[in-house]
Amino acid sequence: MFTGIIEATGTILAVTPTAGATRITIASPTLTSRLATGDSVAVSGVCLTALSIEPNAFPPRFSADLAAETIARTTLSGLQPGTIVNLELPTPAGTPLGGHVVQGHVDGTGTLVALDPVTPAAPEATDWRLRLTIPNALTRYVVEKGSITIEGISLTVAAITGNQVEVAIIPHTYAATSLRTLTPGSPLNIEVDVLGKYAESIQHRDAFILTEQYLIANGY
Template sequence: MFTGIIEELGTVETIDLSGDRAHVHIRSPHVLDGIALGDSIAVNGCCLTVTTHEGEIWSADVITTTLAATSLGDLAAGDRVNLERCVRVDGRLDGHIVQGHVDGVGEIVGREESEGATLLSIALPASGDDPRGLARYVVDKGSLAVDGVSLTVAALDGDVATIGLIPETLARTTLGRRGVGDRVNLEVDVLAKYVEKLTAGLVPGTEARR
């Protein structure tokens, strides 16, 4: 479990794509504090398992399904990545509940500077057989994790969500480097998915989804 509050910008040392999997090495001195083999670290919002770590560098394996469902396959040596360790039960939940389970990959379709903030517009992808895609889980002023960053939706227009980024977020995450055409990992609020599941079938014309 994560909160969407990024602890460190790591650097991809190497990423080896071979067949149906990838092996990634990341340099990140801060988030390795207290980490043991088998622990979880969210990389751009995707929960990965630490398989090795030595000094300031750790590695993780990324399987086919994860490569297909996220933007991790786009990474290259030298890229910066958002990192967060799993949350402690005695810590503050400063963002919102984030599982590190990416629901889809969106595309940035707009970037605008406005009143001391940067507005990013993100096209939300399709999801399953519902024509509304991920947009059905997103609401104005609700929470959305973008590349692992807990953010508030400033506006929703159809399948395009707009988020506002303050200078602190721009400086401390990879979103400060993102531009039109970039792909980003998205995770919607898990509570919305549970509500859909529990209420499916109560409204005429709907049925339960697994």
């Protein structure tokens, strides 16, 4: 499990198609030495398995394979060498949750509409306003003041109108994540709050049970 609190950014060194999957190689001087083969790591919101870990290379690096499902649902197969990605290691049991429950299971991709400084005269100290569109099928899980994960970052929904979502970005988040490298039109990995999906599942199950009980009670 992750919490959406980005620990470091990494740089894509290579995207290599193979016979069975696509392998990405990421330079990460901060996190590589903490990884062991088989460990989970969230890469821009996608839970991957660390492979080919080289802490003594220059720069230190690790790789991960993208399965067909990952390629279909996320933006990772479109990465290019030099792209900045957000990185987070799993949260140990008993650790306080700094963000919210993030699985690293991307629900779909959105598109950046705009990322504007609230105070343009102070770009290094200002808050930012991020606007994006998300797939219509995900809008029912997004509520004002609720949580959403964008590129692996735990964020709070400021507003939602139709399929356009707006979030506030504090200066630290802007400076410490890949958001500062994005431009309008950039694709974004989106994970909605899993608690909303569970609530919907329970509601549907309860409705089914009540309908079944009604039919039985009335001799159908």
